[in-house]
Amino acid sequence: MQVSMSVNGDEVTEEIEARMLLVHFLRDQLGLTGTHWGCDTSNCGTCVVWMDGEPVKSCTVLAAMAGGHEVRTVEGLERDGELDPVQQGFMECHGLQCGFCTPGMLMTARALLDRNPSPSTDEIRQAISGQICRCTGYATIVRSIQWAASYEAAATVGSAS
Amino acid sequence: MQVPAPFEYERATGVDDAIALLDRLGSAARLVAGGHSLLPMMKLRLANLEYLIDINDLHGELGYIEVEPGQLRVGSMTRHRELLESDPLAEAFPIFRDAERVIADPVVRNRGTIGGSLCQADPSEDLSAVCTTLDASCLIRGSSGSREVTMAEFYRGPYETAVGDDEILIEIRIPVRPNGSSAYEKVERRAGDWAVVSCGAAVWMDGDVISDARVGLAAVGPNTTGIPAISEALRGKVPSEDLYAEAGAIAAENCTPSTDMRGSAEYKRHLANELTRRALRRSTARIHGQGV
Ligand SMILES: Cc1cc2nc3c(=O)[nH]c(=O)nc-3n(C[C@H](O)[C@H](O)[C@H](O)COP(=O)(O)OP(=O)(O)OC[C@H]3O[C@@H](n4cnc5c(N)ncnc54)[C@H](O)[C@@H]3O)c2cc1C
Ligand code: FES
Numbered sequence A: 001m002q003v004s005m006s007v008n009g010d011e012v013t014e015e016i017e018a019r020m021l022l023v024h025f026l027r028d029q030l031g032l033t034g035t036h037w038g039c040d041t042s043n044c045g046t047c048v049v050w051m052d053g054e055p056v057k058s059c060t061v062l063a064a065m066a067g068g069h070e071v072r073t074v075e076g077l078e079r080d081g082e083l084d085p086v087q088q089g090f091m092e093c094h095g096l097q098c099g100f101c102t103p104g105m106l107m108t109a110r111a112l113l114d115r116n117p118s119p120s121t122d123e124i125r126q127a128i129s130g131q132i133c134r135c136t137g138y139a140t141i142v143r144s145i146q147w148a149a150s151y152e153a154a155a156t157v158g159s160a161s
Numbered sequence B: 001m002q003v004p005a006p007f008e009y010e011r012a013t014g015v016d017d018a019i020a021l022l023d024r025l026g027s028a029a030r031l032v033a034g035g036h037s038l039l040p041m042m043k044l045r046l047a048n049l050e051y052l053i054d055i056n057d058l059h060g061e062l063g064y065i066e067v068e069p070g071q072l073r074v075g076s077m078t079r080h081r082e083l084l085e086s087d088p089l090a091e092a093f094p095i096f097r098d099a100e101r102v103i104a105d106p107v108v109r110n111r112g113t114i115g116g117s118l119c120q121a122d123p124s125e126d127l128s129a130v131c132t133t134l135d136a137s138c139l140i141r142g143s144s145g146s147r148e149v150t151m152a153e154f155y156r157g158p159y160e161t162a163v164g165d166d167e168i169l170i171e172i173r174i175p176v177r178p179n180g181s182s183a184y185e186k187v188e189r190r191a192g193d194w195a196v197v198s199c200g201a202a203v204w205m206d207g208d209v210i211s212d213a214r215v216g217l218a219a220v221g222p223n224t225t226g227i228p229a230i231s232e233a234l235r236g237k238v239p240s241e242d243l244y245a246e247a248g249a250i251a252a253e254n255c256t257p258s259t260d261m262r263g264s265a266e267y268k269r270h271l272a273n274e275l276t277r278r279a280l281r282r283s284t285a286r287i288h289g290q291g292v
């Protein structure tokens, strides 16, 4: 079957099998390997991408179901060569070690800050509770997201003055 | 790599279209809503089908929470996240927000629907326990018309419901009665996991005495179960710790848990007892304006 969707702002149309999962469509068909694929059972969250602005686990969405929708992946976070503040935060605060969970963490973090620009530690932990990191113990991930929130708050104050 | 077996994909444009597709494709077809129960089952070959009918475009038609005099209606495509965030729903039935906070995780909740949850009929499904507690009924539609069934009629056994191969669940209807409140308690092994045991309670008062009370348990039997003996024991009584203890004992006696990786049958009976007490205590406190 044919499927068309927008991926990081580009319209793509591909011939696929109906059973193809969105995660494999992105990685194997489009070559966007930034989105990782781990447990395959919607538990680990490394495959999180956005569909119409909401984080979803792409191992549990068919590419066909994403047809006609707007998909955004970790490759779409950077703008004009500039890292998104959540990406910068992960660098500043050592939010990753092996980096396997990172794409999913970044997409969830960005969605959280878009809805709630100054989340509490508890709210951050809630937001990433569907995602597993075997390296960091989560503390540095929480700090990285807080870094991004403060950075954006400062930038907003800066641009308002 | 886990991938479903081959099938043909159809996308329904509306309720009538979904019913027409089901009629045409027969028992070889299945509806998919959020897909967060069905896709994992297809990957494991526990669900086999020739046609998959995607009903996500019906969210506009079937994604709603309507509070009316005497009843509240929830469309079957309403997603977990919408249930969690709805203030009118939390006001009428705080049990929904209690439950939604602990169903899966925020990302899964962006996709999963109430219709999919009820139709999955997993014995541990939290929203089934919520709907059983609230004495909800389900509106089901097929090409020969609509019918409304109670939760007891809806569940036929584990993973089996009254919804026929050529039918679709349209909405869940919940009676709204005055002077009542509700609560949900769940014990899980880790964040986002299925319940070891969970328990919903709803209580209605007439002055100082309980006019009606209902308890619904999940993960302790073939389907989520309502326990009429508790309602009988509580009606006409003044709420007290002794009364909650009595209800807890009835819950433990009336459930049929089995030992599995989540815990022993004995431990689950203990939880059924304890969670029944907590949910009843919290429901009554809420009626008295103690926002807990
Ligand atoms: C990691 C993870 C953790 C989870 N944890 C919990 C938990 O703690 N508690 C809990 O209660 N649930 C949990 N769930 C299940 C989750 O709530 C699912 O979203 C839900 O069970 C199914 O909803 P769905 O919309 O995804 O249904 P789908 O998977 O799309 O469908 C499920 C079944 O219902 C049928 N169906 C769907 N909609 C209709 C309709 N309108 N009419 C007729 N038939 C229909 C489908 O044909 C299918 O048979 C979890 C799921 C995952 C992946
Ligand atoms: S690969 Fe999708 S949640 Fe783990």
Ligand code: FES
Pocket: A095, A096, A097, A098, A099, A100, A101, A102, A132, A133, A134, A135, A136
């Ligand atoms: S950094 Fe290795 S899994 Fe998170």
